Amino acid sequence: MCRLFGLSSAPSRTRATFWLLDAPDSLVEQSHRDPDGTGLGFFGADGTPHVDKAPLAAFDDRAFAREARSVESATFLAHIRYASTGDLTDRNTHPFLRGGRLFAHNGIVGDLPRLDAELGAELRATITGDTDSERFFALIDRETEALGGNVAAGITRAARWIAAHLPVYALNLVLTTRDELWALRYPDTHGLYVLRRGPGGHHGARHLDHSGTAGRMRVHSSDLAAAPAVVVASERMDDHPGWRLLRPGELLHVRGDLETVSRVVLPDEPAHRLTPADLGAEAAASQQAV
Numbered sequence: 001m002c003r004l005f006g007l008s009s010a011p012s013r014t015r016a017t018f019w020l021l022d023a024p025d026s027l028v029e030q031s032h033r034d035p036d037g038t039g040l041g042f043f044g045a046d047g048t049p050h051v052d053k054a055p056l057a058a059f060d061d062r063a064f065a066r067e068a069r070s071v072e073s074a075t076f077l078a079h080i081r082y083a084s085t086g087d088l089t090d091r092n093t094h095p096f097l098r099g100g101r102l103f104a105h106n107g108i109v110g111d112l113p114r115l116d117a118e119l120g121a122e123l124r125a126t127i128t129g130d131t132d133s134e135r136f137f138a139l140i141d142r143e144t145e146a147l148g149g150n151v152a153a154g155i156t157r158a159a160r161w162i163a164a165h166l167p168v169y170a171l172n173l174v175l176t177t178r179d180e181l182w183a184l185r186y187p188d189t190h191g192l193y194v195l196r197r198g199p200g201g202h203h204g205a206r207h208l209d210h211s212g213t214a215g216r217m218r219v220h221s222s223d224l225a226a227a228p229a230v231v232v233a234s235e236r237m238d239d240h241p242g243w244r245l246l247r248p249g250e251l252l253h254v255r256g257d258l259e260t261v262s263r264v265v266l267p268d269e270p271a272h273r274l275t276p277a278d279l280g281a282e283a284a285a286s287q288q289a290v
Contacts, residue, residue: 003080004106004192005219006174006232008181010074010256013045014223017070018078038080041095041102042073043178049097075176078219079104096134098126098141101151101177105133106190106234107170109162110274115139118161136162136171151175151182152253156265159186167278168270174232179256183232185246186266187273192246195231196260197224230254 007016018040040052050071077095095102109115109132116124119138127134136158144154159171163186170189175182185192206225219237221229232252236243246252249266 003234004104004172004174004232005076005078005234006176006181006183007076007219007229008074008176008179008254008258009224009227009229010179010254010258012223012227013072013074014221014227014229015070015072016076016219016221016223018076018219039078039095039104040071041077041097041104041176042071043075043176044073047100047178049100049102049178051095051097051102074179075181077102077104077174077176096137098137099145101141101175103133103137103140103173103175105136106172107168108132108274109136109169109171110167110272115162115166118165136173140175151177151180152251152261155182155184155251159184159266163266163268163270165271167272167274169274169278172234181230181232181254183246183252184250184265186249187269188248191234193233193236193243194246194252194260195233195240195243197229197231197240197242199224199226199228228258230258230260
């Protein structure tokens with residue numbers, strides 16, 4: 001199953017290390033099980049978005065691992081890909097970038113020709129890859145711009161259209177700007193958790209050191225010994241009692257001052273909910289938890 005990780009320390013810029021090679025429970029270990037891509041998105045001090053990603057397993061791309069090891073930003077977005085659609089190329093590897101926003105998705109959307117028709121030829125021409133995820137992001141971007149830049153409303157409108165018209169296995173996503181973060185869990189296929197972390201965490205005066213229970217991902221930040229943060233992840237990544245599972249259909253918005261707004265925006269099941277039995281062998285394998 002693809003893994004999502006988002007972190008905001010806004011308005012503070014913090015330095016975080018994303019382990020790919022240095023730890024036994026790192027992304028390189030995960031890449032032996034999820035061998036289709038790793039990606040890291042963040043923002044420079046001037047607000048410029050940056051994406052470091054590799055379409056191959058981390059153990060096959062040490063140059064990417066070195067580049068992605070330590071970065072500074074107010075928001076971060078990391079993704080491990082197990083491909084369900086699209087070749088193993090850079091253009092199909094998350095995160096995706098559009099309009100100064102970064103996006104990563106965990107799940108499957110079916111009937112891509114109908115989604116292409118909804119996007120239209122002009123917007124479809126801006127999509128460089130083959131994935132359902134990049135198309136989903138393009139639809140969100142279109143709706144966001146049509147709604148005057150309201151990202152939450154754009155996500156809601158795009159996800160509702162997909163849920164009403166296309167086969168859906170999962171639409172879990174994290175989207176970031178230079179100082180804001182949004183996360184959606186829909187439906188209840190995969191988990192997505194949020195943690196409001198005070199300075200120093202649950203035990204006080206401690207740096208952040210998050211690691212998935214199955215060695216899925218590891219993130220370290222000494223700066224967060226003294227600064228608060230909000231974390232979103234596909235699983236609980238430490239023993240903090242504050243981890244909360246987002247409700248099915250819940251959209252979380254972490255504002256630039258770390259205040260959060262959260263509500264269920266998709267209360268109903270998808271009109272055509274996919275099950276593992278509906279997926280091909282490769283797609284079904286991409287959605288299994290390891």
